[in-house]
Amino acid sequence: MAALRESVVHDYLFVALAAVTILCYVIGGAIYRLYFSPLSKFPGPKLAAITLWYEFYYDVIKKGQYTFEIGRMHEEYGPIVRISPHELHISDPEYYEELYSRSSPRDKYPYYTNQFGNPESTFSTVHHQHHRLRRGAMNPFFSKRRIAGLEEMISSMVEKLCIRIEEFRQSGQPIPMRLAYMCLTTDVITKYSMARSWDHLESPDFSPIWCETIKATAGAGVFMKHFPWLFPVVRALPDRLVAALNPGMLLLLDFQRSIERQIKEIMDRKGDDEQLYLVDGQPTIFHELLNSDLPLWEKSLERLWQEGQVVVGAGADTTANALTVTTFHLLDNPDKLQRLKSELEMLMPDLCSPVKLRELEQLPYMSAVLSEGLRLSYGVSSRLQRIAPAEELKFHDWTIPPGTPVGMTSVLMHHNPSIFPNPDTFLPERWLEPAPDNRPLDRYLVSFTKGSRQCIGIKCVFFLPTLSLL
Ligand code: HEM
Structure with a gap:
């Protein structure tokens, strides 16, 4: 009986430890993304800076609405906005030719190209x-x-x-x-x-x-x-x-x-x-x-x-x-x-x-x-x-x-x-x-x-x- 009780306590401890570890990872990740990431100085909604679920909500649940949410973010935060933990967006027509340069190397973003299921096409080539x-x-x-x-x-x-x-x-x-x-x-x-x-x-x-x-x-x-x-x-x-x-x-x-x-x-x-x-x-x-x-x-x-x-x-x-x-x-x-x-x-x-x-x-x-x-x-x-x-x-x-x-x-x-x-x-x-x-x-x-x-x-x-x- 004592052995059984000990095993149950052990299992509870394990689950509690796993839960605390996951919680620390999530909270630590959020703190890093908000305050220590190289993009932390850029303006934008805090939730978008913490998690990609923000984009998921607008594009998947609300069906393709993230473009318009990004437009709204620019109205609130100005011409450059952090729209995800990893990504920035610019709204300034004069900057277009600089970003989409003909002469300087420009890679594509695998997060975007991955969505079509054709990673070997020219279109989806990252480098x-x-x-x-x-x-x-x-x-x-x-x-x-x-x-x-x-x-x-x-x-x-x-x-x-x-x-x-x-x-x-x-x-x-x-x-x-x-x-x-x-x-x-x-x-x-x-x-x-x-x-x-x-x-x-x-x-x-x-x-x-x-x-x-x-x-x-x-x-x-x-x-x-x-x-x-x-x-x-x-x-x-x-x-x-x-x-x-x-x-x-x-x-x-x-x-x-x-x-x-x-x-x-x-x-x-x-x-x-x-x-x-x-x-x-x-x-x-x-x-x-x-x-x-x-x-x-x-x-x-x-x-x-x-x-x-x-x-x-x-x-x-x-x-x-x-x-x-x-x-x-x-x-x-x-x-x-x-x-x-x-x-x-x-x-x-x-x-x-x-x-x-x-x-x-x-x-x-x-x-x-x-x-x-x-x-x-x-x-x-x-x-x-x-x-x-x-x-x-x-x-x-x-x-x-x-x-x-x-x-x-x-x-x-x-x-x-x-x-x-x-x-x-x-x-x-x-x-x-x-x-x-x-x-x-x-x-x-x-x-x-x-x-x-x-x-x-x-x-x-x-x-x-x-x-x-x-
Ligand atoms: C009004 C018509 C069209 C529009 C507005 C359009 C728009 C675009 C845009 C915006 C891109 C770049 C996408 C990106 O950066 O991820 C692109 C790439 C591409 N388009 Fe078009 N497109 C048109 C017609 C065509 C036609 C007729 C063809 C072929 C018959 C074509 C084949 C391609 C290919 C192969 C790429 C990838 C190019 C590369 O990555 O080097 N498009 N198109």
Whole structure:
């Protein structure tokens, strides 16, 4: 009996000791983060400085609200804010080109890149030099010259979309333009990047499941960045269980698998039946990568499907969103739509007359409409962090320690009233008139971000002028 009592006391003592240790660790960690961390001198909410659960609450529980909470923090604490135990955020349009530098090394933040489940893609490559290697191999595929060669293919896809719009018009049904644009951009990108279009434009209801998949990827991302170790666990689970736990996650896995299958086909047929895998006589990006000087380990299937996921996922959704937002604002502002139509009629008196992309790009009001559409569609709406690995960054009187993730956010830039007065209003005219203080507005349009990590697809936002063909 005495021995049993002693063992119970011993167990209680053990549990109490464990609890006290955990408590000391948590309290000690909080005190360190608040008073001794290299970021402790930066202003911001105490709770955000102590724990990542603060961000979790706004992004996961309240669904993608942290960007707006960060905006509120800037109103309270000023242009530089500590938004997590490890990260700073800046709201000062003049600082953008310094942070997103073209010439100084900038790493990405694994906490951000981990959320997409493609750590081997160029997009998610953390270290600057490694990114340069991978990006160098992709660049030729996205050059202006290569993109110009796609005009015919894109025009034929746009014509397909026009036929679908006409069908809806005749039936009197409203057309879900977000889905329709997503089908257009996906068909073009899959054709260009993998030689096989997914032909979503042929789907009677514009493949709503595909849009759901991309939404699910973003939705899963805000959760997974807190628990990146879950990716391999989820991949190992049976599909039925994944679907029961999180249907969106299954859509993401299916998306990854279909890209993997298609790239494996390209790799297996290399040299054999080559013609089948060319796009208008041109090799796909995966031919380019396989034939490039990249070291062998950079050409594995595992890495290449991850590259494919980014090209299709990032390219299709952002572009479709920009087209949808622009279309909405034009329909909502008939006077602006009429001004655009009048400009186009000068170039194309007969709607069926062929028109070149370079001619469309010269139209001033068209360009202004597209810039305004990009401004209000943001590109990526969350912050994009950059890390200066070995350099102290100076921001006003602040010195930011090397290795600190620092972010800025396009949504906050694009709604800054000192740069874009009446920021919530769709006003293409602002791009044609002298800007406040004569600042060149283009400098503050950051939908594609800037510097060495700028969107590689920036020159192939060929879809946007196609708006005029609709
Ligand atoms: C309106 C259209 C687009 C917008 C607003 C946009 C925006 C962006 C942004 C903000 C980034 C940087 C993300 C970061 O720093 O984490 C990015 C990267 C990237 N985008 Fe785009 N994008 C667009 C279209 C495209 C297209 C059409 C493609 C390909 C066909 C594409 C492929 C990529 C790739 C591969 C990256 C990673 C580049 C790297 O890390 O070096 N994007 N995009």
